[in-house]
Amino acid sequence: MSDALLIALREHVGQDNLLWGASIDERYKTDWSRAVSNEPLVVVRPKSTEQVSATLRLCHAHRHPVTVQGGMTGLVGGSQTNPGDVVISMEFLQGVQEIDTAASTLTVWAGTPLQRVQEAAQAQGLYFAVDLGARGSCQIGGNISTNAGGNRVIRYGMLREQVLGLEVVLADGTVLTNLNKMLKDNAGYDLKQLFIGSEGTLGVVTRAVLRLHPLPTETLTALCAVPDDEAVLGVLSRVRQQAGPSLLAFEVMWPDFYAFMTHRVAGIRSPLAELDRDSLVILMEFAADQSGLDSARLEHMLEQAAHAGLLTDAAIAQSGAQAESFWRIRDSVSEFPILLSPYTSFDVSLPIQTIGSFVKQLKPELVEQFPNVESLFFGHIGDSNLHIVVHVPGDRASFPKNKIDEVVYTLVKQFEGSVSAEHGIGTRKKPWLGYSRSPEEIALMKTIKAALDPHQILNRGKVI
Amino acid sequence: MSDALLIALREHVGQDNLLWGASIDERYKTDWSRAVSNEPLVVVRPKSTEQVSATLRLCHAHRHPVTVQGGMTGLVGGSQTNPGDVVISMEFLQGVQEIDTAASTLTVWAGTPLQRVQEAAQAQGLYFAVDLGARGSCQIGGNISTNAGGNRVIRYGMLREQVLGLEVVLADGTVLTNLNKMLKDNAGYDLKQLFIGSEGTLGVVTRAVLRLHPLPTETLTALCAVPDDEAVLGVLSRVRQQAGPSLLAFEVMWPDFYAFMTHRVAGIRSPLAELDRDSLVILMEFAADQSGLDSARLEHMLEQAAHAGLLTDAAIAQSGAQAESFWRIRDSVSEFPILLSPYTSFDVSLPIQTIGSFVKQLKPELVEQFPNVESLFFGHIGDSNLHIVVHVPGDRASFPKNKIDEVVYTLVKQFEGSVSAEHGIGTRKKPWLGYSRSPEEIALMKTIKAALDPHQILNRGKVI
Numbered sequence: 001m002s003d004a005l006l007i008a009l010r011e012h013v014g015q016d017n018l019l020w021g022a023s024i025d026e027r028y029k030t031d032w033s034r035a036v037s038n039e040p041l042v043v044v045r046p047k048s049t050e051q052v053s054a055t056l057r058l059c060h061a062h063r064h065p066v067t068v069q070g071g072m073t074g075l076v077g078g079s080q081t082n083p084g085d086v087v088i089s090m091e092f093l094q095g096v097q098e099i100d101t102a103a104s105t106l107t108v109w110a111g112t113p114l115q116r117v118q119e120a121a122q123a124q125g126l127y128f129a130v131d132l133g134a135r136g137s138c139q140i141g142g143n144i145s146t147n148a149g150g151n152r153v154i155r156y157g158m159l160r161e162q163v164l165g166l167e168v169v170l171a172d173g174t175v176l177t178n179l180n181k182m183l184k185d186n187a188g189y190d191l192k193q194l195f196i197g198s199e200g201t202l203g204v205v206t207r208a209v210l211r212l213h214p215l216p217t218e219t220l221t222a223l224c225a226v227p228d229d230e231a232v233l234g235v236l237s238r239v240r241q242q243a244g245p246s247l248l249a250f251e252v253m254w255p256d257f258y259a260f261m262t263h264r265v266a267g268i269r270s271p272l273a274e275l276d277r278d279s280l281v282i283l284m285e286f287a288a289d290q291s292g293l294d295s296a297r298l299e300h301m302l303e304q305a306a307h308a309g310l311l312t313d314a315a316i317a318q319s320g321a322q323a324e325s326f327w328r329i330r331d332s333v334s335e336f337p338i339l340l341s342p343y344t345s346f347d348v349s350l351p352i353q354t355i356g357s358f359v360k361q362l363k364p365e366l367v368e369q370f371p372n373v374e375s376l377f378f379g380h381i382g383d384s385n386l387h388i389v390v391h392v393p394g395d396r397a398s399f400p401k402n403k404i405d406e407v408v409y410t411l412v413k414q415f416e417g418s419v420s421a422e423h424g425i426g427t428r429k430k431p432w433l434g435y436s437r438s439p440e441e442i443a444l445m446k447t448i449k450a451a452l453d454p455h456q457i458l459n460r461g462k463v464i
Numbered sequence: 465m466s467d468a469l470l471i472a473l474r475e476h477v478g479q480d481n482l483l484w485g486a487s488i489d490e491r492y493k494t495d496w497s498r499a500v501s502n503e504p505l506v507v508v509r510p511k512s513t514e515q516v517s518a519t520l521r522l523c524h525a526h527r528h529p530v531t532v533q534g535g536m537t538g539l540v541g542g543s544q545t546n547p548g549d550v551v552i553s554m555e556f557l558q559g560v561q562e563i564d565t566a567a568s569t570l571t572v573w574a575g576t577p578l579q580r581v582q583e584a585a586q587a588q589g590l591y592f593a594v595d596l597g598a599r600g601s602c603q604i605g606g607n608i609s610t611n612a613g614g615n616r617v618i619r620y621g622m623l624r625e626q627v628l629g630l631e632v633v634l635a636d637g638t639v640l641t642n643l644n645k646m647l648k649d650n651a652g653y654d655l656k657q658l659f660i661g662s663e664g665t666l667g668v669v670t671r672a673v674l675r676l677h678p679l680p681t682e683t684l685t686a687l688c689a690v691p692d693d694e695a696v697l698g699v700l701s702r703v704r705q706q707a708g709p710s711l712l713a714f715e716v717m718w719p720d721f722y723a724f725m726t727h728r729v730a731g732i733r734s735p736l737a738e739l740d741r742d743s744l745v746i747l748m749e750f751a752a753d754q755s756g757l758d759s760a761r762l763e764h765m766l767e768q769a770a771h772a773g774l775l776t777d778a779a780i781a782q783s784g785a786q787a788e789s790f791w792r793i794r795d796s797v798s799e800f801p802i803l804l805s806p807y808t809s810f811d812v813s814l815p816i817q818t819i820g821s822f823v824k825q826l827k828p829e830l831v832e833q834f835p836n837v838e839s840l841f842f843g844h845i846g847d848s849n850l851h852i853v854v855h856v857p858g859d860r861a862s863f864p865k866n867k868i869d870e871v872v873y874t875l876v877k878q879f880e881g882s883v884s885a886e887h888g889i890g891t892r893k894k895p896w897l898g899y900s901r902s903p904e905e906i907a908l909m910k911t912i913k914a915a916l917d918p919h920q921i922l923n924r925g926k927v928i
Contacts, residue, residue, distance in 0.1 A: 103816045420651045
């Protein structure tokens with residue numbers, strides 16, 4: 001069976017586009033976590049939509065499962081190879097095909113790294129609004145199939161809101177090409193929505209038309225200390241009203257996280273005066289070009305908030321370098337594996353007015369279960385997205401990951417939050433999907449999966 | 465069969481919630497167009513999600529078709545009763561359930577008129593961003609199931625982008641309740657996307673959580689004459705870059721439309737000097753509160769555009785009343801049935817850089833077919849959305865509607881546009897769906913319809 005499939009792939013996709021046996025590099029067998037390494041049957045590296053289509057048509061006919069791989073930077077095992085799968089790696093299907101400045105759109109092949117999309121837009125004075133740490137390695141097709149988020153969702157929305165058109169290959173090899181550039185298009189069901197965020201389980205994205213925005217040429221960055229989590233909501237409500245769409249990012253660091261970054265990470269200093277034990281720190285970014293805020297208005301806004309008792313201290317970056325140093329406090333998450341090993345991390349959403357209580361309740365629950373636990377809290381709070389890092393000292397083998405998951409996700413369920421804000425479900429969060437979705441919802445997901453991929457060949461065992 | 469269904473509905477939904485026989489008012493038989501009047505089997509007016517569920521469960525079991533009705537203001541026959549259908553009218557399922565100011569969300573029953581949603585948000589200093597002429601009669605559930613657009617899509621997006629959570633009843637009566645308020649939630653497939661814009665063919669929306677924005681407290685309105693359609697794109701590109709998200713609306717009127725409104729409609733005067741024959745007129749609206757433009761900056765922007773040869777004349781409204789008088793030129797579409805009868809109208813999208821050529825090509829084609837034709841062009845050009853009104857003098861009975869449709873949609877197809885920008889497909893545009901969607905796309909729509917509504921009971925014969 002597998003031999004017949006291999007022969008057919010060689011014939012219809014071309015030997016040059018296949019890797020098998022010893023020529024399969026380790027990177028096709030595992031993701032960045034290196035948690036598992038599995039041998040695929042063959043790696044297909046298509047150079048055209050037709051080759052993706054031929055590969056899927058053959059796998060569908062042979063009922064052979066397929067793992068779709070982008071930049072392999074996902075955090076939930078969504079592109080981890082299953083043993084014996086046909087791997088489709090999108091790495092050769094790359095390049096920006098067109099930028100239409102009148103329509104403010106960019107048409108791109110799925111295997112293109114996010115950073116190349118950003119740079120291509122910027123070269124035309126335009127802006128692609130989704131950004132995340134893995135920008136140099138992750139691929140735009142992966143960003144689309146996971147509905148990626150990042151720091152500026154509060155202003156521009158998730159990746160879903162940046163997609164105007166898609167080309168997708170269905171499980172049976174059918175190609176759906178709709179490279180629409182128009183903002184309004186209500187002609188029948190909006191099929192592209194099915195493929196955005198479904199983690200490659202319903203189809204393989206080959207090309208996309210992305211919406212671009214005017215490039216924010218100047219920004220203002222402020223770091224503020226606030227007395228408690230209620231003050232966070234007070235500041236958010238004020239800056240939303242007063243700065244409107246000039247508000248580009250609203251990041252919150254709980255005291256544990258801020259202290260970790262500013263006291264234990266080499267080269268990071270706090271620009272704020274010594275903080276109270278309970279103070280949270282907010283990092284805000286604003287557009288400051290012609291249509292945005294200016295620094296006098298920002299100062300006035302912050303002063304008003306201080307008068308209202310919402311802020312205890314604030315610093316506005318006076319240079320690009322200083323703004324970068326503020327962001328370094330929030331973004332130095334690569335220190336966790338160095339300083340907090342072993343640890344596990346979470347990406348959850350919570351109704352915004354309950355995030356403070358959630359943290360207050362979770363911390364002692366973790367301590368009760370794991371007396372030496374260290375937990376850090378931070379996130380895109382303007383988007384209801386909380387990240388959590390949990391470290392329990394000891395060796396990696398006895399690290400109680402499942403028990404920590406259980407504690408955290410049980411509380412997320414109780415707070416009616418989401419077990420995945422932006423990372424997706426993949427395989428790692430699959431046991432917890434039912435904590436955020438009802439049996440009726442999961443049943444409908446399965447109905448859709450069965451309708452679009454009747455032989456369950458696409459990313460089998462992922463998501464649902 | 466029908467009798468058994470009626471008996472079961474009486475038992476499970478309650479006699480008080482049913483209308484039958486002579487008690488069925490004409491408004492349940494026809495839509496605003498009064499084009500067709502059909503007798504339903506029964507009208508169900510549920511007062512709870514459970515009653516919607518019971519109705520659908522019974523209709524599913526009896527394989528009996530259902531027409532779902534909101535405010536009956538749709539323009540494509542999407543809620544037109546089919547003879548003998550069970551009609552579900554959402555009119556009693558109304559009211560704003562909650563406004564969460566911290567999360568900036570509003571939870572509402574589907575049968576609530578759009579205007580009540582807008583007013584409830586405004587009473588809390590917040591803003592619901594979708595607006596359209598039928599606001600007093602149309603229902604938010606209908607707006608959701610048609611993915612309504614309107615004037616401010618360029619700034620806030622379509623209705624799809626305002627929906628955070630939905631409660632939906634499936635064809636078999638299954639209730640999916642996901643009244644999510646969080647901006648980020650990537651836990652499995654985003655099921656709500658299926659029901660937004662599918663015109664009631666996949667499920668019945670009963671409740672929704674809508675995203676609110678800060679209320680734009682002050683606006684600036686400008687009316688500008690530009691020499692040709694290329695200048696329209698030049699002005700759009702400039703104001704997008706310079707005003708960014710302060711740009712709330714960008715409406716364009718072709719010379720025929722502007723002349724009609726300012727010369728033939730009583731009480732409307734042009735605030736611009738006499739225009740050249742080919743001049744188009746742009747109506748722009750900007751947010752002018754703290755985070756927006758001020759009038760000096762707007763004047764400067766317009767002066768720069770005039771120096772660049774893009775504008776020949778401009779007027780900035782000096783009062784709310786004057787701004788309203790500018791909008792009246794654009795919005796007095798209720799004059800068409802009075803002054804241009806018989807006529808037909810279109811709601812199409814076109815790739816933005818080709819809208820000018822499309823109009824230039826369509827006008828002579830219409831004249832060739834219908835020598836006495838009068839055609840008017842206008843639309844939300846910032847969103848790629850063109851509206852067209854075509855009048856051919858003569859009696860209503862011999863009005864060549866189908867032939868005009870054929871001419872217009874054939875050119876839309878040739879320009880790779882969309883036969884429906886914001887009105888949907890319903891029954892009236894169904895023959896033309898294939899002009900904007902490939903056979904593969906329509907086949908997938910049918911697959912999804914069959915998976916979610918296997919007995920095809922929901923809005924049978926609509927959309928696909």
